[in-house]
Amino acid sequence: MAAAGRSALAIDFVGGAVGYKLRSGAARSHALLKATGMAPGRALQVIDATAGLGRDAFLLASMGASVTLIERSPQVHALLAQGLAAAQAESAELAGVVARMTLIQGDARDLLPTLQADVVTVDPMHPERTKTALVKQEMRLLRDLVGADPDVCELMQAALSARCGRVVLKWPLRAEPLAGVRKPSYQIAGKTVRYDVFVLPRGAAEERAPGADAALNP
Numbered sequence: 758m759a760a761a762g763r764s765a766l767a768i769d770f771v772g773g774a775v776g777y778k779l780r781s782g783a784a785r786s787h788a789l790l791k792a793t794g795m796a797p798g799r800a801l802q803v804i805d806a807t808a809g810l811g812r813d814a815f816l817l818a819s820m821g822a823s824v825t826l827i828e829r830s831p832q833v834h835a836l837l838a839q840g841l842a843a844a845q846a847e848s849a850e851l852a853g854v855v856a857r858m859t860l861i862q863g864d865a866r867d868l869l870p871t872l873q874a875d876v877v878t879v880d881p882m883h884p885e886r887t888k889t890a891l892v893k894q895e896m897r898l899l900r901d902l903v904g905a906d907p908d909v910c911e912l913m914q915a916a917l918s919a920r921c922g923r924v925v926l927k928w929p930l931r932a933e934p935l936a937g938v939r940k941p942s943y944q945i946a947g948k949t950v951r952y953d954v955f956v957l958p959r960g961a962a963e964e965r966a967p968g969a970d971a972a973l974n975p
């Protein structure tokens with residue numbers, strides 16, 4: 758664990774990239790919303806099994822979802838708690854978003870069997886890229902703090918066995934599918950990442966595959 762990473766990493770839901778995305782309205786067209794099945798008037802219950810910097814969870818909560826965030830690193834969990842407290846104190850609007858977020862410290866592989874939701878999202882640390890400059894500064898600092906996530910296949914198995922209607926895996930756009938994990942129902946491509954969407958039997962009746970990316974899902 759790198760001391761520099763520990764001191765430099767901060768989680769800011771008020772300014773920075775997260776604040777900009779929300780203020781500019783860019784959040785509304787984010788591919789994650791489509792992948793989770795978010796729609797106006799549909800208040801989803803989401804479990805973010807890999808909370809990390811909390812950006813995805815904050816985006817979903819700001820669009821009306823109730824989100825349970827699970828983070829296993831005590832240090833990252835503490836940073837998240839600080840970031841959420843700061844957002845709560847900033848304005849009534851942000852306090853409303855934070856009120857829809859529940860932060861838990863622990864390993865999602867153990868916790869998922871005890872929870873239920875409409876959607877489980879999984880965004881493990883991605884395999885290291887050779888062009889490290891392409892990896893955003895915060896993600897480098899997070900990697901310094903928590904390392905890689907070698908148990909991602911086990912986590913996916915826990916997510917796919919959870920009481921939920923859909924699992925969304927965020928993974929590098931061009932990376933191979935995870936070995937040992939079933940084929941996704943469909944994929945949604947972003948600029949650098951893709952969302953592998955697994956529609957599970959519980960939600961099959963009400964789920965549709967909006968904008969399934971045929972090129973990525975032959």
Ligand SMILES: C[S@@+](CC[C@H](N)C(=O)[O-])C[C@H]1O[C@@H](n2cnc3c(N)ncnc32)[C@H](O)[C@@H]1O
Binds near residue numbers: 811
């Ligand atoms: C790539 S980051 C997630 C980034 C996050 N989606 C965001 O928007 O900021 C991955 C995080 O998941 C956490 N993590 C990985 N496996 C986990 C598990 N089994 N249970 C809980 N947290 C886990 C890591 O500690 C790390 O903080």
